[in-house]
Amino acid sequence: MKSILIIDDDALIRRTLSARLAKQGFDVRTAEDGESGLKAHAEGCPDLVLLDMRLPDIDGLDVLRRIRERGSRSAVVIMTAYDDMKTTVEAIKLGAFEYLVKPLDHVALDLTVSTAFQVKALEEKVSYLVEEKKKEYTIDAIVGRSAPMRAVFKLIGSVANTRANVLIQGESGTGKELVAKAIHYNSPTRDEPFIVINCSAIQDTLLESELFGHVKGAFTDAVCETKGKFEIAGKGTLFLDEIGDVSPNLQSKLLRVIETRDFMKVGGERVLKTEARIIAATNQSLRALIESGRFREDLFYRLQVVEINLPPLRERREDIPGLASYLLEKINRELRKNVSKVPPEVMKILIESPWKGNVRELENALTRAAILAKGDVVLKENLPLEPEEPKRFSPEMVSLEDVEKDYIQHVLSAVKGSKTRASQILKISRPTLDKKIKDFSLEI
Numbered sequence: 001m002k003s004i005l006i007i008d009d010d011a012l013i014r015r016t017l018s019a020r021l022a023k024q025g026f027d028v029r030t031a032e033d034g035e036s037g038l039k040a041h042a043e044g045c046p047d048l049v050l051l052d053m054r055l056p057d058i059d060g061l062d063v064l065r066r067i068r069e070r071g072s073r074s075a076v077v078i079m080t081a082y083d084d085m086k087t088t089v090e091a092i093k094l095g096a097f098e099y100l101v102k103p104l105d106h107v108a109l110d111l112t113v114s115t116a117f118q119v120k121a122l123e124e125k126v127s128y129l130v131e132e133k134k135k136e137y138t139i140d141a142i143v144g145r146s147a148p149m150r151a152v153f154k155l156i157g158s159v160a161n162t163r164a165n166v167l168i169q170g171e172s173g174t175g176k177e178l179v180a181k182a183i184h185y186n187s188p189t190r191d192e193p194f195i196v197i198n199c200s201a202i203q204d205t206l207l208e209s210e211l212f213g214h215v216k217g218a219f220t221d222a223v224c225e226t227k228g229k230f231e232i233a234g235k236g237t238l239f240l241d242e243i244g245d246v247s248p249n250l251q252s253k254l255l256r257v258i259e260t261r262d263f264m265k266v267g268g269e270r271v272l273k274t275e276a277r278i279i280a281a282t283n284q285s286l287r288a289l290i291e292s293g294r295f296r297e298d299l300f301y302r303l304q305v306v307e308i309n310l311p312p313l314r315e316r317r318e319d320i321p322g323l324a325s326y327l328l329e330k331i332n333r334e335l336r337k338n339v340s341k342v343p344p345e346v347m348k349i350l351i352e353s354p355w356k357g358n359v360r361e362l363e364n365a366l367t368r369a370a371i372l373a374k375g376d377v378v379l380k381e382n383l384p385l386e387p388e389e390p391k392r393f394s395p396e397m398v399s400l401e402d403v404e405k406d407y408i409q410h411v412l413s414a415v416k417g418s419k420t421r422a423s424q425i426l427k428i429s430r431p432t433l434d435k436k437i438k439d440f441s442l443e444i
């Protein structure tokens with residue numbers, strides 16, 4: 001039941017208000033002065049306080065101040081006289097939700113009380129969601145125990161508390177945005193905005209106005225003035241995704257804003273300042289783009305005060321089991337399913353697959369398997385993939401012995417185990433073939 005505390009020295013008001021509100025189903029308490037009101041507030045933690053501004057012992061404003069100092073979440077509605085606008089303004093500044101003028105209009109009272117509860121419910125929901133969002137981007141939300149990932153965690157930890165610009169490089173789906181968010185949500189400005197802009201998805205002229213905003217009339221469609229991402233980010237983080245795709249013209253504008261912190265809206269004349277921290281990401285090699293003259297070297301060094309390189313998943317396969325169970329948990333929450341078991345042969349496929357799309361591809365594959373699963377097991381047939389070609393055929397891992405073993409096995413299978421045929425094809429003697437079959441433990 002929602003609770004209301006009425007603090008007023010007028011016995012008639014206390015009586016009529018509490019009767020009216022109790023009839024509406026609220027749990028109502030009353031107090032006749034400031035001190036007893038504060039005591040009742042501490043004991044009952046009411047959802048709403050109706051507070052008279054003129055009390056016999058202490059000023060209503062002081063009562064409000066002390067309620068706020070307690071860090072209480074009670075909504076406070078003040079009751080005041082017409083000639084007391086100064087106090088009212090002061091009370092609203094101190095965080096009072098609304099004011100009611102005496103003599104009280106009961107319809108206005110009912111409306112204010114119900115609005116206060118609605119706003120309070122919304123505020124609680126928003127602050128819950130904000131906290132949940134923050135949890136998603138704690139370091140725990142990034143899975144990985146492999147040596148390269150441990151190095152990444154260390155970098156996130158040491159860079160989060162600084163305002164240094166960060167450049168995150170890695171193939172598609174390796175977690176660049178996740179790392180950018182982890183840096184932001186672990187930084188002292190975590191309550192400020194985290195603004196993402198994908199530089200490759202927007203055409204050049206539009207990108208400029210997205211970044212810096214534009215004034216009214218700057219171009220044909222500029223019907224009203226807009227804020228750019230640099231302004232919206234405030235003291236928070238601006239995440240420039242796919243920075244490698246920015247045109248030379250915009251590269252020089254970005255360089256200027258990073259160097260001077262000054263910028264102007266498109267078509268504008270006023271110089272604005274940005275305090276945002278910049279994190280840029282790319283799945284291209286900026287060094288190669290510099291070599292070919294497509295990316296400014298000076299901008300690169302400005303962006304890459306700290307560089308984080310995210311390794312592709314195929315270079316940290318030991319992270320796959322941990323990632324699979326983390327991602328399955330996440331997928332189950334989203335899909336309201338309970339697909340949690342990964343049989344060893346399925347895990348083997350997951351570990352050995354090429355994962356060209358990295359963690360995102362793994363997540364998509366598991367999502368599909370979870371949707372198709374009838375029970376709680378990830379089934380092999382629901383995975384849209386084949387294990388990678390045996391690694392021994394990739395140039396960096398070739399060993400002559402492995403190739404020989406594989407090829408002899410291949411020939412033996414092709415001739416259905418006939419050693420005579422196999423030795424003819426391989427042009428080796430029977431005893432040599434026998435020895436190789438034994439040494440390599442081949443199957444016939």
Ligand SMILES: Nc1ncnc2c1ncn2[C@@H]1O[C@H](COP(=O)(O)OP(=O)(O)OP(=O)(O)O)[C@@H](O)[C@H]1O
Nearest residue numbers: 141142143171172173174175176177178283359360
């Ligand atoms: N180490 C990790 N632990 C947990 N989840 C991860 C990890 N890396 C990536 N993911 C998940 O994989 C998905 C892709 O990650 P993200 O969007 O950060 O990748 P990206 O590098 O920005 O990709 P792209 O280059 O395609 O934009 C997201 O759902 C993210 O949560």
Ligand SMILES: [Mg+2]
Nearest residue numbers: 173176177241
């Ligand atoms: Mg991304």
